[in-house]
Amino acid sequence: xxxxxxxxxxxxxxxxxxxxxxxxxxxxxxxxxxxxxxxxxxxxxxxxxxxxxxxxxxxxxxxxxxxxxxxxxxxxxxxxxxxxxxxxxxxxxxxxxxxxxxxxxxxxxxxxxxxxxxxxxxxxxxxxxxxxxxxxxxxxxxxxxxxxxxxxxxxxxxxxxxxxxxxxxxxxxxxxxxxxxxxxxxxxxxxxxxxxxxxxxxxxxxxxxxxxxxxxxxxxxxxxxxxxxxxxxxxxxxxxxxxxxxxxxxxxxxxxxxxxxxxxxxxxxxxxxxxxxxxxxxxxxxxxxxxxxxxxxxxxxxxxxxxxxxxxxxxxxxxxxxxxxxxxxxxxxxxxxxxxxxxxxxxxxxxxxxxxxxxxxxxxxxxxxxxxxxxxxxxxxxxxx
Numbered sequence: 001x002x003x004x005x006x007x008x009x010x011x012x013x014x015x016x017x018x019x020x021x022x023x024x025x026x027x028x029x030x031x032x033x034x035x036x037x038x039x040x041x042x043x044x045x046x047x048x049x050x051x052x053x054x055x056x057x058x059x060x061x062x063x064x065x066x067x068x069x070x071x072x073x074x075x076x077x078x079x080x081x082x083x084x085x086x087x088x089x090x091x092x093x094x095x096x097x098x099x100x101x102x103x104x105x106x107x108x109x110x111x112x113x114x115x116x117x118x119x120x121x122x123x124x125x126x127x128x129x130x131x132x133x134x135x136x137x138x139x140x141x142x143x144x145x146x147x148x149x150x151x152x153x154x155x156x157x158x159x160x161x162x163x164x165x166x167x168x169x170x171x172x173x174x175x176x177x178x179x180x181x182x183x184x185x186x187x188x189x190x191x192x193x194x195x196x197x198x199x200x201x202x203x204x205x206x207x208x209x210x211x212x213x214x215x216x217x218x219x220x221x222x223x224x225x226x227x228x229x230x231x232x233x234x235x236x237x238x239x240x241x242x243x244x245x246x247x248x249x250x251x252x253x254x255x256x257x258x259x260x261x262x263x264x265x266x267x268x269x270x271x272x273x274x275x276x277x278x279x280x281x282x283x284x285x286x287x288x289x290x291x292x293x294x295x296x297x298x299x300x301x302x303x304x305x306x307x308x309x310x311x312x313x314x315x316x317x318x319x320x321x322x323x324x325x326x327x328x329x330x331x332x333x334x335x336x337x338x339x340x341x342x343x344x345x346x347x348x349x350x351x352x353x354x355x356x357x358x359x360x361x362x363x364x365x366x367x368x369x370x371x372x373x374x375x376x377x378x379x380x381x382x383x384x385x
Contacts, residue, residue, distance in 0.1 A: 001042040005030065006049060007153055008037045008056035013369035013378075014182045018055045021185075025052055035370075038062075043233040046156050046226060047241040051219035054181035054208070057160050060142060060153035061086075061232075068150050069104045071114055077150060078118035084126040086154060088231050090136030093119060095143055096155065103145040115143060115152075137228035158225030165222045166287035167202055175315045175350070177218070179371060180204045183378065184212060186367075187311050187348050191265055194310030194345075198303045198338065200269030203280030203295065205313050209267050210289035214253050217245035257291045266307055270298040300331065303338025309383070310345045318353035325353070332359035344383040352376045 010018040012035045019029050022039050025048060031038040037056075041049065049059045063086060066077035087093055095112040105111060119141070124130055140158075144151045162178040184205065189195055191213035197205040211218065220242065227238055250259075258264050271277055274297045284290040300316075316335060319325035336359060339347045349356075352374055357363055363379035370376070 001044065003040050003042055004046070005062040006039055006041050006045060007060040007062055007151075008039075008049070008053070009035060009058050009060070010037060010056050011035070011179050011182060011369060011371070013367060014055060014179075014186065017182045017185050018053070021053050021055055022049075025049070044237050044241070046233055047224075047237050048244075050157055050161065050224045050226070051241050051245055052217045053161065054212075054218050055178050055185065057162065057178055058155055058157040059161070061156050061226075063141075063152045063154060065149060065151045067148050068145075069148050071105065071110070074105060074111065074150065075114050075118045078115045078152065079122045081122070081152060083119055083122045086232065087119075087123065087139055088136060089123075089127050089129070090133065091139050092134040092136060093139045093141060096140035098143040098145070100145040102147045104148055105145060111143060111145065115141070137230075138225055139229070140225070154226075156224065156226035156229075158223070161219065163222065164218050164287070166207065167204065167283050168286065174202055175204055175371070177204055177208060179369075180208045181212070181218070183313060183348065183350060184209050186378070187313055187346065187380075189311040189313070192259065192261070192263060194266040194268070194305060194307035196268045196270070196305055196310060196312050197314045198270045198298070198300050198312065198335070199314050199316050200271050200280060200295070201276060201315065203269050203283050203293070205315070206267050206269040206280070206293045206295070207284050207287050207289060210265070210284070210292040211287060213259075213265050213267070213292060214250045214289060215248050216288065217248070220245050254288060254291065265292050266310070267293045268305070269293060269295045270300070270303070271295075272297065272299045300338060301334045303335070303341070305342055305345075308343040308345075310342070312339060312342070312345055312347040312349075314349050316349055316351055318351045318356075328353060328355070329359050332356055336360045339381065340384075346383055347381040348378060350376050350378045 015032050018037045022029050027039045029039045064081040068074040068077050095115045098108045098111040100106040140155045142153050142155050162176040164177050195209045277295050277297050280295045284293050319328050364382045365380040367378045
């Protein structure tokens, strides 16, 4: 089976988590740069990466790369790529997105237009056609220009991988499923320990934790654009990968919420808004993990938990979209006081509020992470001896 270079966009600052996921899936990474991790894999790897990876935003199949400092070089470089090896004659193809950083070519609309013309020219030469109806499967192209190096990829995922299919309703300032999963993995939480989000919004952190506990592959219940690429990925591969994912799910845990040792999984989510708690329960039911999570209406000032040695992970307000910053000192103080009352817990929170440590205390570790284009910090507090 042919081997491809696959590129996985991910959150800036969390590349190491995605790299670890790739390794655990059985592949070896070839490059790690800001916001992207690459590895080599065949058609089976494309399907498995889409279905199993929790932290990648997309799975991109690299078509090729070249240098371009002029529009003519962009046209000729794109035209020189072996498009006929990837696109059938009836393919629907277009440059869905182009980005340019520190490159002489920076007009994304012009980049998209010129690359499309070059692709048509190459396809025309191969298929001896001057016009393509493009009524077949969709093959969206993504181009990245960085310091005049053009990297050209096909998007195998379609919709972003954070769209698992369970979160039809959201609260204010939601965190994406891929970022939530990455942060849970970063904390090192294990399913035999308590997990709590005291400001759970639409329930993303608890739901992703429950999916991890039950070993539910995040892409099991959604479709991918490349399922229609039968010229590159045989349909049987998708069935095989989904069968693999189904066999790995811990059905016993999902039925009764108890692990192999007889211990009940303890995952909880609190929010002050009873309506958003109803949304959490609906989302958890769609994800199939409703029996693993206890949601309840509770103010952060009432934060408590009877368990020992758990993980608190949350995405608190930071004054940008939820409430005025004047309320934040009291809010973060209440969070700190609640954490101090827990028995040997670790606390991790992601926030853009720069004064957070003033009221939480100095973090044992802080990590800069980009939530989309917003710079945030993950503050981590270890259990006190």
